[in-house]
Amino acid sequence: DTGVSQNPRHKITKRGQNVTFRCDPISEHNRLYWYRQTLGQGPEFLTYFQNEAQLEKSRLLSDRFSAERPKGSFSTLEIQRTEQGDSAMYLCASSLTGINYEQYFGPGTRLTVT
């Protein structure tokens, strides 16, 4: 069990560019979550998957954000036409239904939009 991994750990991009982040969950976990955390705040839910299906998406999530989990394993989060307000830590977590309700978090990807 290697834990949840996220790549890249840091990303600096210019406003208007597109960025993509990857999350690899714990291998047997069927649920995968994305959260965003800005400085001094608690993580804010963005979206989550159960296997390949995207089950919920935050109403706060702009149309510029899209997430996929094509084979029910890793997931990608893409932000199109980045804005300075997108600067944040993007956290991924995974869990296994039916056993317990713990979400295991990755180290996060810190995005800076200049």
Add this chain to the structure above:
Amino acid sequence: AQSVTQLGSHVSVSEGALVLLRCNYSSSVPPYLFWYVQYPNQGLQLLLKYTTGATLVKGINGFEAEFKKSETSFHLTKPSAHMSDAAEYFCAVSDRGNQGGKLIFGQGTELSVKP
């Protein structure tokens, strides 16, 4: 809609003193309850959780929390603070009816420990 309130964005204690971090939730039915800890530039680590059964739950690193339904609270305590406890602590809830699902977090409490 569920929500979480953590009273006190900063708490400072002396090494060896009691740690008390407060968390109140709002939910139509009692949710699952969690405390997470975050060290600088790292992800979140689960300290403890309450899903069912005994309302006093023990977690890692000597922390414990008690679920009080009548007070809609889930306060985190540790009898004796250690320097290594300095970190950001988050209380969170999830929907009991969805086998958990998304976590709703509080704003966080930064714990400082003075020597």
